Amino acid sequence: MLKTDLHTGWTVRAAAGPVPDTIAAARVPATVPGTVHTDLLAAGLIPDPYLGAHEADLVWFHRSSWIYDSTVTAAPAGDGERVDLVFDGLDTVATVSFAGSELGRTRNMHRGYRFDVRHLLHDGGIPLSVRFDSALEYAEQIEKELGSRPRPYPHPFNAVRKMACSFGWDWGPDLQTAGIWKGVRLERWHTARLASVRPLAGRDRLTVHVDVERAADGPLTVEVTAGDHSAVIELPGGTDQGAVELAVPDAPLWWPAGHGDQPLVPVAVILRDGAETLDEHHTRVGFRDVHLDESADEHGSRFTLSVNDKEIFVLGLNWIPEDHLLTRITRERLETAVDRAVAANANLLRIWGGGIWETDDFYDVCDERGILVWQDFPLACAAYAEEEPLRSEILAEARENVTRLAPHPSLILWNGGNENIWGHEDWGWKEQLQGATWGARYYYEDFPALLSELDQTRPYHPGSPSSPLFAGVHPNDDRHGTRHEWEAWNRQDYTYHDNFVPRFCSEFGWQAPPTWATLTAALAPGDLHKESAAFLLHQKAEDGNGKLDRGLAHHMRVPAEFGDWHWATQLNQARATAYAVRHLRSHAPRTMGSIIWQLNDCWPVTSWAVVDGGGRRKPAWFALRDAYAQQLICFVRRDDRTLLAAINDSDLPWNFTARMRRLRFDGTPLASDSPEISVGPRSVTLVELDPALLAAATPASEVLVADAGELRATHLFAEDKDLDYDPAAVRAHTVAVDGGYSVTVTAASFARDVAVLADRVAPDAVVDHMLVDLLPGETRTFHVATTAPVDGESFSAPEVLRSANSLAG
Template sequence: MKIKREMKVIILIMSTIFSLSSIHASSVQTEIKCGWKFKQARLNNWYPATVPGVVHTDLINNGILDDPFFRLNERGAQWVDKEDWIYETKFDLDDETFNKENIDLYFKGLDTYADIYLNENKILETNNMFREWRIDVKNIIKQKDNHLRIYFHSPIKVDLPKWEALPFRYEAANDQSENGGLFDKKVSVFARKAGYHYGWDWGPRLVTSGIWRPVFVEAWDGLRIDNVHYIQRNVSSKNADIETVLEIIGDKEIVSAKVKITDEQSGKILASTVIDIHKGLNKVRVGFSMKNPELWWSNGLGEPHLYTFKASIEVNNTTIDRKSEKIGIRSVKLVRQPDKFGKSFYFELNGIPVFSKGANYIPCDIFLPRVTREIYKKTILDAVDANMNMLRVWGGGIYEDDYFYELCDKYGIMVWQDFMFACSLYPAEGELLENIKQEAIDNVKRLRNHPSIAIWCGNNECLDAWEIWGWKRNYTTKDPRIADKIWKQFYDQYFIVLPEVVKEYDPMASYTPSSPFTDIDGRRDHTDGDMHYWDTWQKGLPISTYNNEKSRYFSEYGFQSFPEWATVLSYAPEEKDWNITSEVMMSHQRGGSSANLIIEKCLTNEYGTPKDFQSFLYLSQLLQGDAMKIAMEAHRRDMGYCMGTLFWQHNDCWPVASWASRDYYGRWKAQHYFTREAFRDILVSPIANGEKLEIYAVSDRLKNTAGKLYISVLTLDGKVISEINKSLNISANASTMVYSETIDKLIKNIARKDVVIVAEFIDNNNRRYTNNYFLLNQKEINLPKANIISDVRVVDKGFEITLNCDKFARAVYLSVDGLDNFFGDNYFDLLPNKEKSIKVQSGLSLADFKKQLKIVSFTDAFQ
């Protein structure tokens, strides 16, 4: 018996050695992106297709569908989502790929209900846009002339029977089913698909299908590294303890494989171990510590340092597979602890309480494959350049592309990551709940190593809708049993399944069930939890009311505006469209007539009645900018009590009137320019409090800052009424009132309508922070007609404009024709006889630039 056992061991060892001789280094991945064609399933005509892509963009590229963004064309695109579509291509494999022991088809994203056939064999059915799909095709694939076919079922036809089968309805607040010809049949809640495709109050209804992320053939021998998780157990500036968990897929028994973790920059081996690989999934844990690590910091607090760690597996001194990732060493957590005000809500980064400055982010296009790396980079850099340190990836869009998070990692933008649920109730039980769980696992595993990920959030406003909007009451009134059923699904989804996924797959991460969220009872509490504040906008209140709202953390608030003239011309080029109530303008105002009425009411109350359509567009942007400036400054003045201000929203998915601070083309609205100033590392913020003027200095710096405060009270033609100079030592990471005085003493006998207050702080490194403040609504200010003189000279990549004016000029706006010009500053105030220079990126000639340059200010918008 002993001899037999020894013989078995020898045979096993020899078998392993023999098998290792056939293992080649590294997997081979090839994208299948050429030769694609598509057709309407019930018709015969084939057309060339672009992959990644979606049906709508392929129809547009083939001249079959008019641009849905232009005028009223969206209406003519509603037939597309009622059809099934077929995509197919043929491809060959090279020798290296074909001769591998394992060959997988790897789909990064299919939208949404799809049947996949390879060489006429059905290999896969998909039902979730947000998941990745991998299937072993070694026994089906050929070296030459492989036929890959993907049949996309209409998401409407798949989900309508589900809607019709139920005796009650799931709420879906923003599903524009009527625009899609579905009457009240809001089917979006049944599909694991981007909610905004079904319409939103800033977006069109264009329900897509297609191969929206790349498709790969991936071939490998012996084993492959499927995933590496770097768990940062303890992190400080002195030490970081990191546990690395590798998920390795093996197709055979392999003895004595060496696993290594290497710092690629230094070449230092951080950890290694020798293991035996078994067939199937292997989880390998290996830990290491780093002394005095360079930490990852958010924008404004320090360098977002990134290491490049490589996980590799060697067999007989041959590297079989490797996986490199950029890792930021940091500790980030949501701190919710009782304090003297109630309960805190802030993010702590590397032990430092951080005031969140940022915005809510939606997908950059309704047609996702059109979002290029250049668009992603501009979108993130525009956040960085506006001094943001956080973006909230909102739950009605998508779990973003890897490149989005890589940019956030690189530039120090923390990410509040919603799971993809927003403003709806979902039938989260049975197969759908399991699908949701797998979706969460896929995306938590994909994103968890990014240092930018600060928190996982269950949903956007779903709990708020249940408890505050009246959904619970409505269901309970009709049938308490249905209410109980929906609540159980809700509870299981957000309080059991999703937090358990986060706990298991990203154990160091924070999770909150909903936004806004105080407690499971759904109450709103200004002393506890995050807040979505919408009263000023929705009720059309004076924009000064933003000063009065208090909260521990503003995760959403906003004010709408129209895009600028050049953007409006891209979708409404005809003169008959140039009225905010025209059919075309209303089609690109998804907030409806009520949104227009709010803008008109507030604009008239704050400023007066504009003289024409272009002036209305300009003033709507100024109104949005002024409103958000008031809000952002109020939130920052409350620093310590309030620890975050994330406005709605950073971007648009098509050209539209919306709450965005940048339009679809990435053009900065007035608000984005104002945000850049309001979010600087030091804010000087004057505010009238009764009959006193108070000035606050708010600092995000981690050390005290010395400098000098200059306060000037000027008449609007430049006469100095009062001047105060004061040395300051501004407290670090805090808001401090640094000046208080009665208004009458400051303005003396001058009427409030005739003065502007200029507050400026200059630190010891000569960095200037300036803020202008009026004591009355601008409608009541006696602003003089401004005669602005300009001088233009050629500089690198464009021009420099130097401006001067003998009187105070409010909100000076510069423009030239076209969409591809960027002004370094805009919508700014010109102080009397104070020169200001602005650089402009433009490809125009000097003569054309001078001819096209338009300069207007506030008083030009009125008769």
């Protein structure tokens, strides 16, 4: 097998549509893999769509067509030789021509394509072109043919197999990319090639399935090696499938982060014709078992994932594409992004169904770090027709990607789609559909059948949310299956989480703007107010600012000054995040999963992400890191009572003395207690409080504090807007140190949620901690990493040294 990449020498030009004259007349160099947006951006022909209001300036792109051109030099095919032109991904409505002949038309960015071109090869340059037509216009045509299906946004993204959020989302831009977005190459081979290799590892065995494509019918052998173990598959003439099972009794177990190590074992699959090597495939596997317990219990039914027979409380984050312009995502960026999840004490990422089938690089990174992956089939928030041409495309991409992802130990759950079952039940779809298909066949028949054939090693769930095993149960019922909690953000308050005890909460979250450095890099100074057109273009949620203000008003005054509002909304997101996570974790083992919406952003935007589109950690990331810590103390509500929850997600028992105090903001002690607390491994202990600790005489100026070593929990007796905070409770002293600055903060009065917003001083500045509660006389040193030479005292500026107190008055 000889593979030759065809990634150089490409140009791109406009072919049709409302393209501006300066661009219509241009032929520009094209990067492959790449997209037209990135090529035009590199050529200086369009503005950066992530900045200001430029997204709105590029809507002409939606109905434009483009042609990529290149020239291939390849020797004619030899006797018995096959030559294939292979595209790993075309985005999306493409026509491929080679040597003046049309090879085929594609309508799916989520799968690859292979064309036999041996009969078209000749000496000299051979023209290769790929025309991309408007995916929007194609989707509109399919919608006319199949009938309209409900969806939350204007464009019919559910009528074409393209990344749904390419058409815009409530956190993403509407750019509708086009291009050769994955690799392209020529493959020359003879006799046979490996068409697919599917290694499926358990705890102590590995089964390898092989499919071959033949150009001749003789006998073949496939050698399989996994570490020190090997076996051979014999493929007699005319046979194109085979499998072998290797017992690996000494296999090192692969564990999720926080539960053990992640050893990966190399696997080699060699296809031979006698002594000649025809093709080979190399990958890695991790040996582990996965199980999903959905058994009935006194509360309804469980939804508990186990790895190697060990129940895992899922500490997760939802994942969207790391960049809306997908071809800019490198392995290094993925490593950095996943490492932010690891640093936040997470153990799972859920690949949301409105994005893409993630790359092998993404899964490799998760394999290496022990981050479990929940994989949605890419169907989201809409009804999907079950008729052609959509049906065969969905099933083809599913087959290809299930096979591709099989080796990865991090992949632990297949999920049929996002909010489609819930939408059918609650969002008025039934009336709109009038009996038309909407996707049920995919979720309840096609995907389970496909997985029964291709991957029986992982559990399947038909949708998030759904309660699949109990007829007549609502898909978002908190007693069964998975639940999405969006009523809190949309209409209530984050304390609304107390009304439900889900078995597994796979989506919930709260919005906030991006960090100051990310926001000011995207918007001009005159646009830095929440009602500017540019700011609102970067706030995609319906009535998003209104929900931010109403959410604030439950707890704080809504600031009029933009800088204060920016900090207040970020602080409220952090509190909402921590509150919901603590609630969920405190109910283990009844609740066994928390997947917050969301880890990342794909551009600079106000959103639910804890890491913004510039890769900067919002205050909510720090709150999540603390809430996802292996050991945690927090105050929780049970039946109108305040209790202390001690949460231990380690394999060892946790015994400690809790130092509990009620005191005035000025430090005057009022009541105290020192209970001895024991928490078993992977357990939760709820502690009743001495009534004196809760008997606040002046609720506006008292705080209840619990300390356990370096862990602290605080409870206030009124909302911030009614508390008598000292607005100047803290002062700071800064010294330069290697790699940055050390900022020591001292409290003269109770200071809540102390933060150093370091990016306001230097865009590259990163602080090590945030949202610290300090009692009078206490100090805390924050370490700021930055390469920028700055005045150290700038870290004491009122817009940088922040707390809840700074919003008082």
